[in-house]
Amino acid sequence: MSKDDDMHDDKHVAPNDPPTTSETTTLGKMLRDGSLHHKAPQALRERLRDELANAERHAVAQETVSASSTSDVQREPRQDAKHEAKPETRPSKPAKSTGTEAAWGPSLAPWLFGGAGGAILGGLAVAMALLVTRPPAPAQVQDPVAQTGLQPQEIVSSHVRALLSQHPIDVISTDQHTVKPWFNGRLDYAPPVVDLADKGFPLAGGRLDYVGGRTVSVLIYHTDKHPIDVYVYPARDKASAAPMITGSDGYAIARWRRNGMTYWAITDAEPSHLRVFVEALQAAT
Incomplete structure (x- = not known):
């Protein structure tokens, strides 16, 4: 092969020439069919969901402690310790909000029906029982x-x-x-x-x-x-x-x-x- 022939070949083969039609078709197909998209593992999805649920419960507990009485505040750490000692069971499905939470909000429902609400309702019940069972005061007779x-x-x-x-x-x-x-x-x-x-x-x-x-x-x-x-x-x-x-x-x-x-x-x-x-x-x- 002569020197002129080599120079002729170099003019037709350039490094910036576009890819062939077959190569372009293969790359576009991979982008369209999702071959390059990797789905997160199921374990990672469950861990993230549990952490979000724990964060929400922790926020609700903080609101309950601030609104409860001193006795309720003293009982809350023991309840929290029990929850911390016991491993959380991963729910298979996200918990659905009940009708009470929908009506009163997620922060008020646990306080009303939890330990603080039970203590207040119990105190009201005792007060009502005392009022009912207490004998009527005798009529005062004025002294001359x-x-x-x-x-x-x-x-x-x-x-x-x-x-x-x-x-x-x-x-x-x-x-x-x-x-x-x-x-x-x-x-x-x-x-x-x-x-x-x-x-x-x-x-x-x-x-x-x-x-x-x-x-x-x-x-x-x-x-x-x-x-x-x-x-x-x-x-x-x-x-x-x-x-x-x-x-x-x-x-x-x-x-x-x-x-x-x-x-x-x-x-x-x-x-x-x-x-x-x-x-x-x-x-x-």
Whole structure:
């Protein structure tokens, strides 16, 4: 072969010449039929799915801990430890969301129906049981002292103060027709005044005193040289109340309501004498 022949051949064979038709057809076919696409292994797909599920459960647990009480927070680590110690079972199919999760959301449903929700519902159940089983509170009966606004100690102080004064009686008279008119113009009410001399309790007179936040009439009777002071003023509660006899600081005290008036009687005599006096005064009024 001559030198010219070699140069002729080099002109027809260039390194940048396009591939043949058969080569182009084979490469295009591989791109179209997916021969160059490699599918991920099944183990890798399952591992990625498990990691996503664990991440979602961890986020839900964090929201539950932040919304639960202190006792629930203390119980959560033990529950999480159990979940960590126990290997996770790979689900064959993705878990489907229930109707509750669809309605309340994935973060609220575990909290409401999990440990925290059970504790709250249990507490509400106990509270309801206590309210149902607790017996009704007994009806409060007002004490006559509370109704009149007076305390026995006020009556004792007034009685002792009068005994120590130089004028324990403002109007001295055994006549009820003299004592009763004396209160006219001095009080905004007319106290009932009766003479009980025939019962052994003669009237000695009357005076004004200030007890229970107002000015009241005081009728003075005697029994065996023992004075009996009777405080009379309009009652707040118009209903009648039977006499109640008690003792305070060595004095016998009786209180009752009758005909729209409140009565307090006090003496240093025996309580039995005071009881007889109260019965006689009630019969006369």
